[in-house]
Amino acid sequence: xxxxxxxxxxxxxxxxxxxxxxxxxxxxxxxxxxxxxxxxxxxxxxxxxxxxxxxxxxxxxxxxxxxxxxxxxxxxxxxxxxxxxxxxxxxxxxxxxxxxxxxxxxxxxxxxxxxxxxxxxxxxxxxxxxxxxxxxxxxxxxxxxxxxxxxxxxxxxxxxxxxxxxxxxxxxxxxxxxxxxxxxxxxxxxxxxxxxxxxxxxxxxxxxxxxxxxxxxxxxxxxxxxxxxxxxxxxxxxxxxxxxxxxxxxxxxxxxxxxxxxxxxxxxxxxxxxxxxxxxxxxxxx
Numbered sequence: 001x002x003x004x005x006x007x008x009x010x011x012x013x014x015x016x017x018x019x020x021x022x023x024x025x026x027x028x029x030x031x032x033x034x035x036x037x038x039x040x041x042x043x044x045x046x047x048x049x050x051x052x053x054x055x056x057x058x059x060x061x062x063x064x065x066x067x068x069x070x071x072x073x074x075x076x077x078x079x080x081x082x083x084x085x086x087x088x089x090x091x092x093x094x095x096x097x098x099x100x101x102x103x104x105x106x107x108x109x110x111x112x113x114x115x116x117x118x119x120x121x122x123x124x125x126x127x128x129x130x131x132x133x134x135x136x137x138x139x140x141x142x143x144x145x146x147x148x149x150x151x152x153x154x155x156x157x158x159x160x161x162x163x164x165x166x167x168x169x170x171x172x173x174x175x176x177x178x179x180x181x182x183x184x185x186x187x188x189x190x191x192x193x194x195x196x197x198x199x200x201x202x203x204x205x206x207x208x209x210x211x212x213x214x215x216x217x218x219x220x221x222x223x224x225x226x227x228x229x230x231x232x233x234x235x236x237x238x239x240x241x242x243x244x245x246x247x248x249x250x251x252x253x254x255x256x257x258x259x260x261x262x263x264x265x266x267x268x269x270x271x272x273x274x275x276x277x278x279x280x281x282x283x284x285x286x
Contacts, residue, residue, distance in 0.1 A: 002046045007039040008111040009286050010102040011142065012169070012250040012257050014205070015196030016219045018187060026138070026154045027184055030198055032205070033103075033139075034148045034163055035286035038171060040108060041093040044115065051087025059094045069109040072136050077116045080132055081123050097279055099177025101221075101251030103139045110143030130156055139251075148205070148285075150198060162206040163285060165213065168264055170271060172247070173255040173279040174235045178225065183252035186224035193220040210259055214246055222249035242271070 011033045020028035053074040055064040065071070070090055078085040090112070096104030110133060117124050124132070126144070133140030138155035148163040187193075197216035204212030225232050232254060239247040244267065245258040260267060264282070272280055 001048075004042075004044040004046070004115065006042040006044065006111055006115060008042055008096075008104075008107045009035050009146070010038040010096045010104055010107060010171075010283075011035050011139075012102070012171075013219065014213060014248070015198050015201045015217050016221060016251065017195050017198065018193065018220045022154070027187070028153060029155060030150070030152050031196070032149065032161065032198060032201055033142045033151050034205075035146055036102075036169060036171075036283045037286045038096055038102070038281050038283045040096050040104060042108065042111065042115075043091040043093075044112075045089040046119065047087040049087050050084040052085065054089045055092065056089065057092040057094060059098075061098070062092065062094060069105050069137065070112050073109045073113045073116070073133075076132055076136060077113060077124075080128070081120065083120065097173040097177075097255060099179060100173045100255035101178070101180075101249065101253045102171070102173075102255055103143065103251065106137045106139035107143045109133070109137060110140045110146070113140070114144060130158075146286075150202060161202050164208045165205050165210060165259075165285065166208050166261075167210060168260040169257050169283045169285070170245070170260055170268060171250075171255055171257050171279075171281040171283055172239075172271065172275060173281075174231070174275075175277050176231045176235075176254055178229070178232065178253040180252040183221045183225055186228055187220065188224075189227040190220070190224050193223055194218045195220075210261070214248075214259070217248050219249050219251075221252045225253060238275070242274070 014032045016031040018027050019030050129144050130141040134156045141156045148161050150159040196218040200216045247256040247258045249256050
């Protein structure tokens with residue numbers, strides 16, 4: 001038996017535009033996705049014999065059956081490469097909050113897919129990994145690359161970008177989540193969504209110009225949810241009361257982030273006291 005320890009990191013979206021809808025219902029996107037160092041842990045045990053995948057986790061609400069993204073990756077990978085599946089056990093230690101817009105599940109799937117491919121001698125190309133990944137989850141292609149990117153299409157078109165922003169991040173996750181499916185459904189509530197200027201955000205990231213980045217951030221999913229989600233509306237209003245920080249929602253929420261440059265410990269301490277029912281993480285770009 002061989003044992004492997006892997007980290008599976010989260011992401012934030014710095015700007016998220018919805019630019020169209022395909023006939024199958026998938027939304028076309030234009031956004032940036034940036035890896036951060038908030039991570040889940042995967043302990044993978046591989047036996048030198050054919051068998052099945054067994055999943056264990058530290059969270060009771062995470063399924064460990066065939067509906068788990070790790071199992072879907074496992075099945076699809078071995079179907080694609082036409083090899084007998086190896087007997088494996090994965091212990092998934094969840095730290096990234098669920099239904100937060102931080103990509104935790106997609107990251108788990110992509111990191112496991114990259115692991116399987118490397119274990120079997122890089123049998124699939126990057127392009128093949130992306131095709132396999134996007135059939136399971138739209139954010140998986142980004143995590144296969146796992147570098148700062150402009151992401152377009154349904155999530156499969158990746159353009160690596162330069163991130164030189166010298167800041168820390170605070171992530172705050174309220175005691176409720178947001179379903180990604182529900183967030184996209186709410187797009188029907190806005191006729192003319194406000195658009196992020198992704199080009200300017202990319203320029204700001206490259207030039208370490210935080211004011212330029214912050215000026216042009218919009219998130220169409222946040223805009224849509226704030227028309228109907230009472231929990232999110234109330235939480236957003238509470239965040240606006242924190243005058244020293246600008247908060248932005250990541251992905252489909254419900255987590256928000258703010259950039260930190262100075263007095264970091266003091267600001268984190270105040271947030272923990274003020275939002276004592278929330279999960280709060282101090283992070284950096286990965």
